[in-house]
Amino acid sequence: MNINDLTVRFGSFTAVRGVSLEVPEGSVTGLVGESGSGKSTLARAVAGLTPYQGTITGAERGRVHMVFQDPYSSLDPRMSVGATIAEGTRVPRAQRPAEVERLLELVSLPASYARKYPRELSGGQRQRVAIARALAARPELLIADEITSALDVSVQGAVLNLIRELRTELGLTMLFISHNLAVVRYVCDAVAVMRHGQLVESGPVEDVISAPRHEYTRALLNAVPRLTRA
Structure with a gap:
C-alpha cells in the first residue's frame, strides 16, 4: 500500500x-x-x-480494517462473540459457524467463546476477539x-x-x-x-x-x- x-x-x-x-x-x-x-x-x-x-x-x-485501542468500547456488548465475528465474514451463512471457530482458533481462543459476551471476557480476550473480527473480512x-x-x-x-x-x-x-x-x-x-x-x-x-x-x-x-x- x-x-x-x-x-x-x-x-x-x-x-x-x-x-x-x-x-x-x-x-x-x-x-x-x-x-x-x-x-x-x-x-x-x-x-x-x-x-x-x-x-x-x-x-x-x-x-482495510482497523483494531482499536480500547477493545471493550469497540465491541457491541449486546452481541455474542460469535455474532460479532460472523458479522464481518465473507462466507455463506451456512459456513459462518465453522469460520467463526477457525478465527477463534487463529487468535488462540476456544470455540466455546463464541457463546460469550464482551462483559464475560478479560481485556486481552476482548482484544483477541477484535483482531478475529478484523481478520474475518480478510483484509x-x-x-x-x-x-x-x-x-x-x-x-x-x-x-x-x-x-x-x-x-x-x-x-x-x-x-x-x-x-x-x-x-x-x-x-x-x-x-x-x-x-x-x-x-x-x-x-x-x-x-x-x-x-x-x-x-x-x-x-x-x-x-x-x-x-x-x-
Whole structure:
C-alpha cells in the first residue's frame, strides 16, 4: 500500500500534513510518535474513517480494517462473540459457524467463546476477539492502533506475540501504531516517526533504532531506557 501526500484538516487545524509512506505487502510497518502527533488520525484516514486529501493506492476500499485501542468500547456488548465475528465474514451463512471457530482458533481462543459476551471476557480476550473480527473480512491491510496500551502489562506481551504469529501464518500486511519504540522493534520490519502531523524519519526498524537521524527520534529512544539490542 502506498500513501501519497496525505493531508487531514479539521477546519483551520491541519492534523496530518503531506505524509507519504509505503507499507510493503506482507510486511509490518510501525508508526510512532507521542500523543497528538497525528498517527491515529493518519490511520483513520487510511481506514476510510476520516476525510483526507491525497491518494492511497494498493488496498481496495473496504479491505482495510482497523483494531482499536480500547477493545471493550469497540465491541457491541449486546452481541455474542460469535455474532460479532460472523458479522464481518465473507462466507455463506451456512459456513459462518465453522469460520467463526477457525478465527477463534487463529487468535488462540476456544470455540466455546463464541457463546460469550464482551462483559464475560478479560481485556486481552476482548482484544483477541477484535483482531478475529478484523481478520474475518480478510483484509488487504490490517491497522493496529495502540492495541496493547489499554491492556494490563501482564497480557501485553501475549497480544504482541499473537500479532507476530498471525503475521507469519497469514502473511499479513500491517500498519502498527504505537508510542513505544521497543514494542515497534519487536513486531515491525520498518518504522516511520511522526511529529506535529509530519513524518520526520523512516526506514528499516533496526536502522532507525541503531542510528536515528532526527533529534525527535532520539528523544523517543531516550524515553525507553531498557531498549537494548537483542
